[in-house]
Each structure stands twice: as C-alpha cells, then as structure tokens.
Amino acid sequence: MSGSGGRHPTPRPSFAHLSRLSDDTGLFEHARHAIVRREHGYCTDDAARGLVVTSREPEPTPEVLGLAERYLAFLTHAQDTRGAFRNRLGHDRRWTDAPGLGDWWGRALWGLGTAAARSPAPWIREEALVAFGRGARRRSPAPHAMAFAGLGAIEVLRRHPGHADAATLLMDAAATIGAPGPDPLWPWPQPCLTYANAALAEVVIAASQLRHDGPPLDDGLRMLTWLRDVQLRDGHLSVVPAGGWQRGAARLRHDQQAIEVAAFADACATAAAVTGDPGWETGVRQAVGWFLGDNDVGTRMWDPATGGGYDGLTPHGPNLNQGAESTLALISTVQHARRWS
Known part of the structure; x- marks a missing residue:
C-alpha cells in the first residue's frame, strides 16, 4: 500500500473482481453488487x-x-x-x-x-x-x-x-x-462534453510528439488544462456527469462515472511524460483520490472486499453495483499511481 491518494492509502491494482466477472468466453458487462449478471x-x-x-x-x-x-x-x-x-x-x-x-x-x-x-x-x-x-x-x-x-x-x-x-x-x-477554438471559456473542439473526454486531449498531445507533422503540442495541452480546471472543485476532482455538459448550459454534478476519471488519469500521465511537468502528476493523484473518497460526496468509490469499482457517484453516494466498466476504470487509474508512489 502507498499514500499517494490524499488522506487515504492507495490500493495496488487488484484483478480479483475482474476474474469474478470473467469466464472462458470473455468479460461479463454487468453485476448486481459484486455478483455477475450473466443475462446481459x-x-x-x-x-x-x-x-x-x-x-x-x-x-x-x-x-x-x-x-x-x-x-x-x-x-x-x-x-x-x-x-x-x-x-x-x-x-x-x-x-x-x-x-x-x-x-x-x-x-x-x-x-x-x-x-x-x-x-x-x-x-x-x-x-x-x-x-x-x-x-x-x-x-x-x-x-x-x-x-x-x-x-x-x-x-x-x-x-x-x-x-x-x-x-x-x-x-x-x-x-x-479537431483543434481547440479561440474562446478561453470553451476551447473544446466540440460543442459539448460527453464521456471519456480527456481521451481526445490525450490523442492530440501524443500525436504532437510521435509525428513531425502532428498537431501543435499546445493544442492538446490547452484542451487538457481547460478540462482539468473545469473539473476541479475545492481541490478535488468533480468530473462531467453521464448526461454531459452542453456549451452555454448549466452543468450538473451527477451521476459521475468512473470511466471519466480513468480517462483523465490516462491523459494526465501522458502529459506528465511528454512535458515533464509535475503538475500533471497531481492530476493523476486527484483521479486516484476520486476513487478513495476525495470527491463531491466524500465517499469511497470501490469495494476493498471485492476489488470492484462502483458504477457511479450519485448525490446520495455510490451506485453499489460493480460492473466491468467501473472496475476496469479503477484498475487503470491505480496502475498509474505506482509510478509516483
């Protein structure tokens, strides 16, 4: 165990629940609490x-x-x-x-x-x-x-x-x-944020480094910097919810999904590797912290007994179902944490 996730110890990646959700064919999509729902x-x-x-x-x-x-x-x-x-x-x-x-x-x-x-x-x-x-x-x-x-x-x-x-x-x-727009209040290339948003910025950042004819590095960093800033609330991560956020509309806080947190962790890890800026390592730690309780509700978003990730953060706490998407997002996020633990 290490201590990079705020006030909580960071778990090491556990594949116990992933194994529980898997059989000789593949990976079942849904679970009720920790028990697989084969019918889906x-x-x-x-x-x-x-x-x-x-x-x-x-x-x-x-x-x-x-x-x-x-x-x-x-x-x-x-x-x-x-x-x-x-x-x-x-x-x-x-x-x-x-x-x-x-x-x-x-x-x-x-x-x-x-x-x-x-x-x-x-x-x-x-x-x-x-x-x-x-x-x-x-x-x-x-x-x-x-x-x-x-x-x-x-x-x-x-x-x-x-x-x-x-x-x-x-x-x-x-x-x-696409490239970010000129409006500093909404530089995102699309008129709305939906899901796994940070993946778009990560691709632009990496393409700028891997291809000599790629987009400017600043394009991807502008996207990710803005996304980070709009998703920070009182020092913790508060990601765009499942319903998305349309430009010019009020932004809702729930229900937040683990996939959004994992995408942000991936993008921050790539930005840290490309730029050497330790500020992006902080972004990874904030993503880990979201799972450990540093979120809008102050509640843990994973089950230490099973190794599963909870299926969403609601205003009243976690959705206690532990499906594949959320469990994979948990594993993905804490995999990054060991680099700086």
Whole structure:
C-alpha cells in the first residue's frame, strides 16, 4: 500500500473482481453488487478495456496473463475480415449485432495496440499486432471512436515507430478530433462534453510528439488544462456527469462515472511524460483520490472486499453495483499511481 491518494492509502491494482466477472468466453458487462449478471452477456468494449489493463501489468501473474489471452481471443472472434467489430455477445454465445465502426471498434484497437506493444508474452503481442493492423485500415466518423483507435495507434508507434497504418490512423484521429477554438471559456473542439473526454486531449498531445507533422503540442495541452480546471472543485476532482455538459448550459454534478476519471488519469500521465511537468502528476493523484473518497460526496468509490469499482457517484453516494466498466476504470487509474508512489 502507498499514500499517494490524499488522506487515504492507495490500493495496488487488484484483478480479483475482474476474474469474478470473467469466464472462458470473455468479460461479463454487468453485476448486481459484486455478483455477475450473466443475462446481459458480454461486449467488445469491456474486453478491449480488459486487454488494456492486463497488458499494462509489467509482471503479470499467470491468472492475469490468462485473462489477457481470453480478452484477446474475444476481440479476434469479434473482428470481421475487413477490420470492423461486433460489440454484443449474448450468454448463449450468439452475436446480437453486425460488425461496425462505433466506439467498440476504437476501443478494440486500443486494446490490441496496447497488447501488441506491452504484453510480456510474445504470442499475445504477435496476434494482437495482426488484428490491430486489420482494424487500423478502417475509419469512423465519430471523434470518440477515432480517439480510442488513436490510443491504440500511439501504443503501437511507441514500439514500432515505422508502422505506417498506425501512423496514418493517429493523424486521422487527431484531425477528426479537431483543434481547440479561440474562446478561453470553451476551447473544446466540440460543442459539448460527453464521456471519456480527456481521451481526445490525450490523442492530440501524443500525436504532437510521435509525428513531425502532428498537431501543435499546445493544442492538446490547452484542451487538457481547460478540462482539468473545469473539473476541479475545492481541490478535488468533480468530473462531467453521464448526461454531459452542453456549451452555454448549466452543468450538473451527477451521476459521475468512473470511466471519466480513468480517462483523465490516462491523459494526465501522458502529459506528465511528454512535458515533464509535475503538475500533471497531481492530476493523476486527484483521479486516484476520486476513487478513495476525495470527491463531491466524500465517499469511497470501490469495494476493498471485492476489488470492484462502483458504477457511479450519485448525490446520495455510490451506485453499489460493480460492473466491468467501473472496475476496469479503477484498475487503470491505480496502475498509474505506482509510478509516483
């Protein structure tokens, strides 16, 4: 245990609840409290995020490596020959949708790129790189989908700088996200903040460093600085809620989602690595602190008994269900904490 999360000790990444939510097919999406709800089945979105966090472990246990293999197998099964992905698989092992290029396509490339770059297992790296290359030739019109795909391209380029498809995908992702506007009160490229907002800024920051013809570093830093400033309240993180925030509208405080906190931690970690500015390390600690109780309600957003993350922060406290998305966000965030603990 370490003490980088404010007044609370920071937990080390635990994969206990992720294992509880997983079977030999993949990762179940929902839980009632800590117990899996099989009737809701699996999704590519969560398998992809699962592959990200398991691949980030520098010395994975056999159990964590086994989870990574299962999530990779799920993604390659979801992918069609043209690089698109199905998203939803029922507990009966039947797909309920057609291959597409939504957020799940982008997240699949993020997971595959992370595995291709970081997994200590060569058989995982090799298979992930093949699947990434197939998907990286496709494009989505959606900025978030392209941002998630861009995160995968960033991972691949850090290990394989000459990967042409990853380089082109990253530049296209940054172009789809767009440049910040001139209004200091709303420099965000889109007219509203929705979900995983910091991922868009992270892609622009990384693209400025990995590509000589990339966007200016200041574009991404302006985006992330503004996002940080509008999400700080009395020194703690108060993220944009699930309903989003439209330019010119009143901003609501709830319900806040763990995915937003994890995206902010990722982006701050990238900004810290790129700039060397220790202020961004503070952002990571504030994200960890949100899970540990440094939030608008002053309540812990994870269950130490199970290792699961709670499914949302309401005005009355946490939603005590411990689904895959929130648990993965918890793991992802505390993985960053050990770097500065």
